[in-house]
Structure formats: structure tokens, C-alpha cells
């Protein structure tokens with residue numbers, strides 16, 4: 001029997017959309033039986049179904065491709081429909097060991113036209129990448145868009161409220177849009193991870209869903225506000241080798257809907273460049289943008305102890321700024337201890353740390369006398385890695401002995 005996913009109906013009620021869809025028997029293991037609902041912070045009833053279908057299709061497409069299924073849709077925006085084969089190429093090139101097949105059957109592809117009003121949308125988490133993108137386009141009076149249901153689960157009300165409050169307080173004079181979506185809740189990521197684990201090291205969310213999955217959500221907002229530019233901040237840079245991630249210029253830059261186009265933004269900047277831009281912006285304007293970077297806590301604030309928090313603290317310090325003014329509460333003795341005893345600098349984070357050290361050396365005059373961080377000049381990442389691996393092996397041998405002895 002042919003595998004299929006059929007979007008049967010889109011229910012609209014004031015600010016909410018609910019997708020009614022059918023999934024063929026063999027594909028049911030990739031979904032949870034929960035409603036796929038999206039809640040905007042404004043009325044969306046005027047938005048045509050061909051645009052409202054975009055968020056659904058964006059999140060379903062990768063499943064269609066890897067299971068060689070058919071996606072059946074009554075109405076879909078023409079420019080989005082025509083862009084699918086373009087951004088699919090990005091996936092094909094990124095994962096040569098996987099075959100991306102599948103079909104899309106659209107009854108009517110519909111032209112949606114709106115004039116450019118010069119404004120833009122920035123996806124915004126409050127992190128380094130997003131804040132740098134916001135600064136780049138600040139003159140376009142961008143709307144920021146933040147999704148509840150991506151990193152913060154939709155049942156975590158307290159965590160979300162903190163994120164929302166942080167963003168509103170931290171972006172004065174900027175209009176913020178918030179979207180609540182079940183786009184992750186409906187998908188059985190663990191079964192999809194099992195399906196792909198033979199071929200790739202990436203997980204489903206990071207490697208396949210999260211780029212276009214997020215992007216699709218703004219199609220209705222672009223239609224209502226006649227916004228033609230959508231910026232999605234880059235995490236990686238063109239210098240990162242061997243990184244695969246569903247949010248990539250080879251995918252994002254080819255996504256279109258209505259008169260809107262997506263731009264993967266900031267790819268030319270390293271993480272330290274972005275931090276420097278944020279620090280420069282804060283130094284030269286009255287704005288004091290703070291950062292929210294932590295992925296270790298679901299409370300919506302920075303834990304100040306995970307590798308990412310520490311890395312950001314040290315990068316701000318490298319610029320000569322005070323991390324306490326950027327949303328952190330650093331304890332430098334603790335940071336030194338964690339770096340030397342609990343961190344392993346893999347291929348992805350090692351270059352980032354080396355950039356920080358380079359920036360430290362640029363500011364050597366002031367930082368070598370800074371009691372808090374002067375120890376950082378003599379840090380030896382390779383030596384720490386070796387020590388970490390030795391310890392890791394010792395623990396391995398210990399466990400083996402314990403198990404073997406039973």
C-alpha cells in the first residue's frame with residue numbers, strides 16, 4: 001500500500017489554526033496522536049488556506065521524502081510549491097547517504113501577491129546569532145518572531161513566560177511576535193531517529209526538521225503584514241567544516257512563499273565576530289541588549305555553568321565588556337574549574353574557544369591584569385582534552401571490572 005499524508009482541512013478560529021490530516025498506517029509510527037495546532041498572537045482568519053498550509057507542509061516534507069510517501073494537499077501557495085524542489089536539493093547534497101524521494105500532489109497552486117513594505121522578520125531566540133541578525137537589520141524595523149514549542153516545550157508555561165518576558169524587556173522599540181506550535185509534539189522524533197541512525201549522525205530535529213520547520217510558521221504573518229524578507233540567524237559559519245544542520249544556506253535561502261523570501265543571515269560571521277558586534281552595538285547606543293544562550297536549563301534563563309554559557313561569558317570578557325551587563329552571573333573561579341576539569345573541546349567547539357583566546361590576545365593589555373580571567377591566557381585545550389580522555393578511559397575500565405566481577 002502506498003504511504004501517504006493527506007491534509008484534509010484547516011480549521012481557523014480567530015488566532016488559531018488546527019490541521020486535520022490523515023496518515024497512512026505505515027507512517028503512523030512517526031506521529032503522536034495529538035492535535036497539530038498553531039496559535040498566533042493575532043487574528044489569522046483573513047489568511048488564505050494556501051498560505052496557512054505552508055507551516056504544515058514544511059514540517060511534514062522531510063518525513064515524506066525519507067519514507068517515499070505522497071503528500072496530498074488541496075491548495076498550496078504557488079511560489080512555495082515551486083521552491084520545494086530548490087530547497088530539497090540542499091538536503092540531497094547535505095546527506096548523500098539518504099535517498100530523498102516522495103511526491104507532492106497539489107490540486108490547486110495559488111498565487112498570493114502582496115507588495116513589499118520594506119519591513120522584515122527576524123527569528124529571535126535572544127541568543128548570540130539572533131541578536132547579531134537583529135542588529136544587522138535594525139533599520140528595517142524588523143518584527144521578531146519567537147516560537148514556543150521549539151526549545152521550550154508547550155507544556156512548560158513557566159519557562160516560556162520567562163523567555164517571553166526576557167524578549168519583550170530586552171528589545172525595546174521592537175515589535176515582538178510569539179507563536180505557540182505543536183510542530184514538535186506531533187512528531188515521534190525517537191522513531192524517526194531510529195529510521196535515520198544507520199545513515200547519519202544527526203538527530204531528526206536538528207538535522208532534518210528545525211530549519212524549514214520554524215520558517216514555515218511565519219508565512220501567515222508575512223501575508224498579513226506584507227513582509228517580504230525573512231531572516232533566520234545562522235548558527236554556523238562558512239568556515240565550519242563537516243557540520244550538517246537542517247538550517248543551512250543551501251536550504252533556507254531557497255524557501256519562498258507569497259512574495260517573501262528567506263535569508264540565512266550572518267553566515268559570514270564567526271561567533272566571536274557576532275559577540276563583538278553585539279558588544280559594539282551596546283557600547284555605541286543606549287540599548288543594552290542582553291543574551292539568553294543556555295540550553296541546559298528549561299527555565300528560560302542562563303545557568304552560567306554549562307559550556308555554552310561559559311563560552312559566551314568568556315567571549316564577552318574577551319571583548320573587554322562585563323558579562324554581568326549581558327544577562328550572566330559569572331563566577332570565574334568556578335568557570336576555571338569547569339573548563340579544566342569538566343569540558344571536552346570537540347571539533348565543533350574547539351575553534352570557537354580558540355577564537356576567544358585570539359580575542360583575549362587582542363585585548364592583552366587590559367585582560368592580563370584582570371584577576372578574574374588572566375589565567376585564561378595559559379589555557380591549553382589539547383592538554384585538557386588528553387586529561388579528560390584519560391579519565392574517561394579510567395572510568396570505562398573501572399565499570400568493566402565491576403561488571404566483569406559479577
Ligand SMILES: [Zn+2]
Nearest residue numbers: 294303306309
Ligand atoms: Zn547554561
